[in-house]
Amino acid sequence: MDTIAKVSEVPNFGKKVVTISGKEILLANVKGTIYAVENECPHQGSPLGAAFIKDGYLSCPRHGYRFSLADGHCAEHPEFVLATFPVQLDGDEILVDLG
Ligand code: FES
Numbered sequence: 001m002d003t004i005a006k007v008s009e010v011p012n013f014g015k016k017v018v019t020i021s022g023k024e025i026l027l028a029n030v031k032g033t034i035y036a037v038e039n040e041c042p043h044q045g046s047p048l049g050a051a052f053i054k055d056g057y058l059s060c061p062r063h064g065y066r067f068s069l070a071d072g073h074c075a076e077h078p079e080f081v082l083a084t085f086p087v088q089l090d091g092d093e094i095l096v097d098l099g
Pocket of ligand 1: 031041042043045046058061062063064065
């Protein structure tokens with residue numbers, strides 16, 4: 001697992017994009033739970049930094065497909081799956097397993 005950001009850098013209901021080894025990772029904070037997903041929509045590649053988050057789903061800003069923050073499945077189009085990464089917190093540190 002790699003430390004990629006601090007919890008204090010991702011406000012509640014906020015997001016932060018970090019670049020690790022050339023890969024953009026979107027961090028989202030939902031009521032203190034931190035999620036890490038790839039910052040690229042699996043549909044047509046839109047960045048997801050401007051996505052809305054509601055009810056545990058992230059809505060792509062381009063066509064509105066909704067992806068589960070927990071496992072990346074798409075509510076409307078199951079053939080598209082957003083890459084998600086395991087997260088652990090160590091104090092204020094966010095550790096992510098990028099595989
Ligand atoms: S590019 Fe994300 S829904 Fe189409």
